[in-house]
Amino acid sequence: MSRVLPYCAYLERDGLTLPHSGVEKSPVAVVQSGSVRLLWSEIPWPFQPEHLQQNAVEFHDVVHHVFRQTAVIPFRLLSTFEDAGLLKRFVAEHQVAMAADLDRLASYVQMESVIYTIAERPGPAASGTEYLRARAQQAGTIREHAERLSAAVADVGAEVRLRENKNGIRLFALVNRGAEHGFHDAITGVAVPNGVSRRISGPWPAAEFMSEEVKMPALVTRNE
Amino acid sequence: MQADLEPITIGGSSGDEVSLLEILDHVLNSGVVLHGSLVISLAGVDLVYLGLNVILTSVETALRNLEAGGVIEKRASK
Numbered sequence: 001m002s003r004v005l006p007y008c009a010y011l012e013r014d015g016l017t018l019p020h021s022g023v024e025k026s027p028v029a030v031v032q033s034g035s036v037r038l039l040w041s042e043i044p045w046p047f048q049p050e051h052l053q054q055n056a057v058e059f060h061d062v063v064h065h066v067f068r069q070t071a072v073i074p075f076r077l078l079s080t081f082e083d084a085g086l087l088k089r090f091v092a093e094h095q096v097a098m099a100a101d102l103d104r105l106a107s108y109v110q111m112e113s114v115i116y117t118i119a120e121r122p123g124p125a126a127s128g129t130e131y132l133r134a135r136a137q138q139a140g141t142i143r144e145h146a147e148r149l150s151a152a153v154a155d156v157g158a159e160v161r162l163r164e165n166k167n168g169i170r171l172f173a174l175v176n177r178g179a180e181h182g183f184h185d186a187i188t189g190v191a192v193p194n195g196v197s198r199r200i201s202g203p204w205p206a207a208e209f210m211s212e213e214v215k216m217p218a219l220v221t222r223n224e
Numbered sequence: 225m226q227a228d229l230e231p232i233t234i235g236g237s238s239g240d241e242v243s244l245l246e247i248l249d250h251v252l253n254s255g256v257v258l259h260g261s262l263v264i265s266l267a268g269v270d271l272v273y274l275g276l277n278v279i280l281t282s283v284e285t286a287l288r289n290l291e292a293g294g295v296i297e298k299r300a301s302k
Contacts, residue, residue, distance in 0.1 A: 053244070057247060208254070
């Protein structure tokens with residue numbers, strides 16, 4: 001049994017090189033609609049959990065092969081279509097929105113910094129009030145640090161967003177391609193407070209900055 | 225617009241070893257969401273939205289373990 005796995009969409013232009021194989025060494029094919037091209041493979045189905053790590057790297061390698069050359073709209077591993085016909089209809093129905101996003105994000109990459117606490121949790125003897133106070137203090141420290149980082153990268157990022165999760169805060173910056181080290185320098189120029197750690201990663205496709213229509217498209221359905 | 229993109233992954237407690245988990249996090253958690261098509265199947269068992277959340281939670285747990293100094297498989301940055 002097989003399924004169709006989309007990797008990423010991009011705008012056609014001369015000189016782009018494409019990967020030959022993707023997840024589970026499946027050949028990579030191209031579907032096109034207007035100026036939009038989308039890479040996909042027919043892959044064995046279902047996914048095998050023991051292959052997930054390898055599949056993730058293979059998927060990443062396909063997306064980044066194109067992303068190194070131009071802007072892409074990445075799809076997510078594990079999201080599949082039943083067949084190539086449904087994928088082609090999907091691309092045809094969403095190619096205008098995808099082309100607009102790809103054009104808007106053409107000169108940008110996404111850089112990230114994840115900020116999280118490394119402070120020890122209050123001991124079991126701590127009262128509920130002490131525990132909540134300590135957690136609130138940790139959250140406040142992380143939030144304050146994230147806001148300082150946000151201000152620090154304001155000059156190198158065309159747009160900066162903060163998103164809280166249960167582990168801390170994630171900072172996303174839309175940075176000009178080639179200015180990644182400016183982001184890195186801006187982040188590392190801010191001292192890390194006690195009890196806080198952070199990671200910097202990138203460049204990634206600007207997925208956080210895609211339009212909602214592209215990020216969560218209405219799905220085509222099969223005509224019976 | 226060809227540019228030589230050099231991956232940057234630093235910080236945390238394990239330096240470059242974070243790369244693989246960053247990749248896992250992004251390929252599962254970043255990009256177009258085909259809502260309505262999130263019927264996925266692992267090992268022959270159909271999973272819907274809840275199943276995907278379970279996978280993502282596993283990745284988050286792995287990231288937390290890494291942040292706590294856990295060891296993960298290393299993948300050299302390209």
